[in-house]
Amino acid sequence: MALYVFLVVAAQVALSAACPAEFHTCQCSDHVVSCTDTAFRSTKMLQYLPPDTTKAVLTGNNWTELPWPLFGESSVEALTWLDLSNNKIRHLHGHTLNRMPNLEVLYLGNNDIFIGSRSETHNISSLHTRIFSNLPKLKHLNLANAFTEDLESSRYVSHIHEIFQESSFRSLEFIDLTGNELSVLNPHRHQGEDHDIFCEMPNIAVAYLMHNDLTYLNVKPQCLQKLSQLRLDDNKFPYLRNEDIDALTSLPLLDVLNISNNPFACDCHARNFIDWIRNNSHSARIIPQRELLTCDTAQPDIFAGRRLVDVETRLLRCPEQLTTRPRHRVSYAVLGVMLSAIFVLFGVVLYYSRKQVAARLLLLVRRSRYHSLNMDAAKLRMHENPSESTEFDV
Numbered sequence: 001m002a003l004y005v006f007l008v009v010a011a012q013v014a015l016s017a018a019c020p021a022e023f024h025t026c027q028c029s030d031h032v033v034s035c036t037d038t039a040f041r042s043t044k045m046l047q048y049l050p051p052d053t054t055k056a057v058l059t060g061n062n063w064t065e066l067p068w069p070l071f072g073e074s075s076v077e078a079l080t081w082l083d084l085s086n087n088k089i090r091h092l093h094g095h096t097l098n099r100m101p102n103l104e105v106l107y108l109g110n111n112d113i114f115i116g117s118r119s120e121t122h123n124i125s126s127l128h129t130r131i132f133s134n135l136p137k138l139k140h141l142n143l144a145n146a147f148t149e150d151l152e153s154s155r156y157v158s159h160i161h162e163i164f165q166e167s168s169f170r171s172l173e174f175i176d177l178t179g180n181e182l183s184v185l186n187p188h189r190h191q192g193e194d195h196d197i198f199c200e201m202p203n204i205a206v207a208y209l210m211h212n213d214l215t216y217l218n219v220k221p222q223c224l225q226k227l228s229q230l231r232l233d234d235n236k237f238p239y240l241r242n243e244d245i246d247a248l249t250s251l252p253l254l255d256v257l258n259i260s261n262n263p264f265a266c267d268c269h270a271r272n273f274i275d276w277i278r279n280n281s282h283s284a285r286i287i288p289q290r291e292l293l294t295c296d297t298a299q300p301d302i303f304a305g306r307r308l309v310d311v312e313t314r315l316l317r318c319p320e321q322l323t324t325r326p327r328h329r330v331s332y333a334v335l336g337v338m339l340s341a342i343f344v345l346f347g348v349v350l351y352y353s354r355k356q357v358a359a360r361l362l363l364l365v366r367r368s369r370y371h372s373l374n375m376d377a378a379k380l381r382m383h384e385n386p387s388e389s390t391e392f393d394v
Helices: 002-017 044-048 153-165 242-249 268-279 281-286 319-352 354-384
Strands: 027-029 032-036 055-059 081-083 105-107 140-142 174-176 206-208 229-231 256-258
Touching (some): 256 281
Parallel strands (some): 055 081, 081 105, 229 256
Antiparallel strands (some): 027 032
C-alpha cells in the first residue's frame, strides 16, 4: 500500500514538474495541461501556456473576468480543446477567445456569464456579440448553465440570439444549452423577423435544450437538415403544436427526440399531438420510451396521469367547455332553490291568511250575484216597458 501511494505521489510530482512554473499546481503531459479545482484567482499565468498544448482543462477557478486575448498576444494554434467550465466567469469580452484558429471543442458551462447592455450592467459593457466570431473550426460548444440568472430570461435570450447571429458556427455539430431558462428559441420571429437561431449552424447534428422553459419550438426545418438528436426533456411543453410536429417530421436524419418530463396537458388542443405519439410510425421510431410519456393534467381529469398512448383523443375536451358547464349547473340549481322558496313562502302566507282570504272570496261572490240579479231585473223592465229609461242603478 505504501509503495502504491509513493508511486502515485511521484507521478503527480513528475506531471507537475513538466508544467511551466506558473502552472505549478497543474499537471502537464503529452501536450495536455490540466488545472482542475486549482482555485486560481489571477489569470496572468494563462499567457505562459505551452505553445504546443492541444488540450487545456482549466476548471474550478475564481476568474470572474477573463483577459483578452485569453492566452496573451501569442497565437495558440495547436489548441483544439479548451475547458473553462465552473470558473465563476462573469464577463466574457469580445476578443477573449481570439488567436485560437484551430479550436474544435469549447466548454463554458456552469459559469455566471452576464450578457447584457451597458445600462443593464451598471455602465459596464458586457454585450459583446462577436464572442465566438473567431472560432471557424469550432465543432462542439457546451453552454450548459453558463449564463447568469440576474437578468430577466427574455432579455438575455434576445442577447444570445444576437451573439449567435454574429458567430462563426458554420462547422458547429454539437451545442448544449441545458439549464439556461430559455423560454423561446427565436424571440424576434413574432415581430416579423424571419431569422432562425439554427440557421447559423448549418451542420448542427446534436442539440441539447433540456431543463429550460420552452413551451414551443418555432424553428425552420430547412436549417436543421443534418440534425440527428434533439433533447427537449424537462421543459414546459403542454404538447407539440402542429407546425412543430410538421417540422420535426420533415427532418431526414432525426433519430432521437427526447421530450420526457414535460407537463403535457391532455385536452382538445393536444389531440393531434397525442394521435401522433400513439399512431405515427415516425414518432415510434425517434422517441425513446414513448410509452412512458404521461398526462400531467387532463380535460376531463380522468386522463390525468395516464400514458399518452392510452388516451382516447375523441373523449378529450377543451378547458373552456369544462369551465362554463359548472356555471350553468350552478345557475339552474340556484334558480330552482329560489323558486321553491317562493312557493313555500306563498303557501305559508296563504295558510295563515286563509280566513281573511275566504271572507274576501265570499264577499266577491255575493257582490257578483247581486250585480247579476240587478242586471236581470233591469232587462225584464225594459222588455215590459220599452219606453222607460235604460238607465238603472246598480
